[in-house]
Structure formats: structure tokens, C-alpha cells
Amino acid sequence: MNCKLCSALFQEFLEKSLCEEVITELETHMKTCKKCRVMLRTYTLTITLSQKVDPPCCVSTDKIDRLKKILLERFFTKQSAQEPSVR
Amino acid sequence: MSKKREIQSDAELVGEIKHGSSRAMEEVVRRYSNKVYNLAYHLTRDSAAAEEIMQDVFLTVIAKVGTLTNEAYFSTWLYRVTTNAAYGFLRKEKKFSDQTPVDDIDQEVQTSYDWSDLPDDVLLSEESKEVLRKSIDTLPEAMRTVVIMKDMEGLKNEEIAEALSISVPAVKSRLHRGRLILRELLSGYFSRKYTDSSGEDE
Numbered sequence: 001m002n003c004k005l006c007s008a009l010f011q012e013f014l015e016k017s018l019c020e021e022v023i024t025e026l027e028t029h030m031k032t033c034k035k036c037r038v039m040l041r042t043y044t045l046t047i048t049l050s051q052k053v054d055p056p057c058c059v060s061t062d063k064i065d066r067l068k069k070i071l072l073e074r075f076f077t078k079q080s081a082q083e084p085s086v087r
Numbered sequence: 088m089s090k091k092r093e094i095q096s097d098a099e100l101v102g103e104i105k106h107g108s109s110r111a112m113e114e115v116v117r118r119y120s121n122k123v124y125n126l127a128y129h130l131t132r133d134s135a136a137a138e139e140i141m142q143d144v145f146l147t148v149i150a151k152v153g154t155l156t157n158e159a160y161f162s163t164w165l166y167r168v169t170t171n172a173a174y175g176f177l178r179k180e181k182k183f184s185d186q187t188p189v190d191d192i193d194q195e196v197q198t199s200y201d202w203s204d205l206p207d208d209v210l211l212s213e214e215s216k217e218v219l220r221k222s223i224d225t226l227p228e229a230m231r232t233v234v235i236m237k238d239m240e241g242l243k244n245e246e247i248a249e250a251l252s253i254s255v256p257a258v259k260s261r262l263h264r265g266r267l268i269l270r271e272l273l274s275g276y277f278s279r280k281y282t283d284s285s286g287e288d289e
Contacts, residue, residue: 007267008263010263011259011262011263011266012259034199035199038199038200038201038203039199039270041201041203042201042202042203042270042273042274043266043267043270044203045202045203045210046266046269046270046273047238047266049210049211049215049216049219049273050219050223050234050238050239050266050269051238051239051241052211052216053216053219053220053223053239054129054216054220054239057121057124057125057128058121059120059121059124059138059141063138064116064117064120067116067120067141067142067145068113068116070142070146071112071116071145071146071149072109072112072113074146074149075107075109075112075149076109
């Protein structure tokens with residue numbers, strides 16, 4: 001295995017979707033290749049940091065209530081618009 | 088043991104909305120408003136736009152839920168509507184750019200600086216986060232969207248593929264290339280900041 005193929009497999013490796021044979025090959029390559037070891041560590045860390053860069057924010061209760069109000073109005077308007085067609 | 092109220096599936100809720108249940112609509116809003124808002128916010132980086140998109144998305148649900156043939160795909164449909172609305176906003180604001188063909192991005196990486204053992208307070212400093220945010224924003228739109236949906240919003244590859252109408256391999260490819268670019272940009276930043284500065288550390 002060369003470095004290019006090794007790095008191309010990082011994603012599958014982290015998702016644990018590689019077969020045993022390929023994992024062994026990849027690990028064997030990384031034992032002797034510092035560049036790929038560093039790359040896998042920093043690739044993994046890049047994902048971790050991306051997950052933490054902007055923690056999910058919550059919409060305020062006020063905004064949700066306002067949204068629900070608008071939606072319910074629209075919902076009932078739609079319902080009543082449909083009613084005449086009901087035979 | 089008293090039986091608590093069972094959690095309804097999305098498909099059940101959608102079925103009830105189709106039959107006019109406002110309670111089901113409220114439950115969908117409770118379940119998805121934050122997810123829709125966060126996805127819209129991360130794609131647009133604009134809180135006012137994200138709120139507007141959230142409202143439009145749920146209005147679309149009311150208007151078009153009847154056209155949804157497979158109710159089990161409700162969440163991916165919702166993400167698709169959200170993504171399209173965010174793209175619409177970015178186009179209007181002329182912030183949408185996808186001139187760089189994804190396939191033209193070179194995957195070959197050069198930087199071998201190991202920043203993985205930097206302390207957490209450095210990795211997670213506001214400055215580092217800002218660098219990463221800006222780096223994400225520089226990705227070609229097709230990659231940026233996938234990186235945001237996967238790594239920031241935690242969606243599954245299949246959900247992203249469905250929402251963006253692309254194949255799962257295409258999702259994986261864009262994601263991997265996007266991550267490689269981000270890794271490279273972060274490596275450059277940490278390398279400049281922690282290896283060449285004053286030499287104090289050496």
C-alpha cells in the first residue's frame with residue numbers, strides 16, 4: 001500500500017467499513033509511515049473539531065411559539081379552504 | 088409500570104398531519120425546529136436568514152406534505168427543503184459559489200506537521216475555531232454542504248445523499264475531499280503558529 005491509497009481509505013477506516021484484510025494492510029503501512037500516521041491523527045481531529053466548532057444552538061421558546069402560531073393559522077386556513085370540496 | 092406516551096414515528100406524524108392533526112404538526116415543529124434552524128444557520132451563517140428559512144420550511148411542510156409519497160423519508164425531505172432554501176438565500180445574497188469543480192481539487196496532501204498533540208485549549212481556542220469556520224466557508228459549495236451536514240449536523244451519509252439528490256459514494260467523496268482540505272488548512276495554521284513564531288518553544 002502506498003500513502004495515496006492509505007489516505008484515500010481513512011474515511012472508510014474510521015467508519016469501520018473496511019474488510020479485515022484491508023485494515024491489516026493499512027495498519028501495516030502506517031506502522032512504517034510516520035506521514036500517514038500523522039495524517040490519520042490530524043484527519044480524525046479535523047472531524048472532531050468540525051463537530052465542536054459551532055455547537056448546535058437552540059431556537060428560543062418565543063420564536064418557536066411564534067412559529068407554531070403562524071403554522072397553526074396557516075394550517076387551519078388550509079383546512080377550511082379544503083372543506084368545501086368535501087362532499 | 089405505567090405506560091408512558093409512546094414516541095410516534097415521523098411516518099405516523101406525517102400521516103396525521105395529512106389528516107389535519109395540528110397536534111402532529113406541533114410535534115413535528117418540536118422535533119425538527121432546532122435541526123432545521125441549525126442546518127440553515129450553518130449553511131448561511133446568518134441567524135435572521137436561518138429563522139426565515141425555518142419558518143418557510145415548515146410552511147412548505149403544510150403546503151406540500153400531501154405530495155410526500157413515502158412518509159418514512161420525511162426527515163430527508165425536510166433537510167432537502169432546508170438546503171434548497173439556504174441555497175436560495177445564498178444565491179440571492181450572491182454568496183453562493185460553486186465554480187470549483189469538485190473533481191479538480193487535488194487530494195494529494197503535503198503538510199506533515201503533527202498538531203494532534205497540541206493541548207485542547209489550543210485546539211479548541213476561539214482563534215482555532217474561527218480558522219476552521221473560515222476554512223469551511225472557503226470549500227466549494229458542494230463539499231461545504233456535505234461537510235456541514237455530516238460533521239456539524241451529524242446526518243447519515245444516506246440522509247445527505249437523499250437530501251441532495253446525489254449518490255452515497257458522491258457524498259463520501261465530497262466529504263473526504265472536504266475533510267482533507269480542512270485538515271491541510273488547519274495544519275498550515277497550527278504549523279505557522281506553533282513552529283515558526285519566535286523559536287521560544289524550541
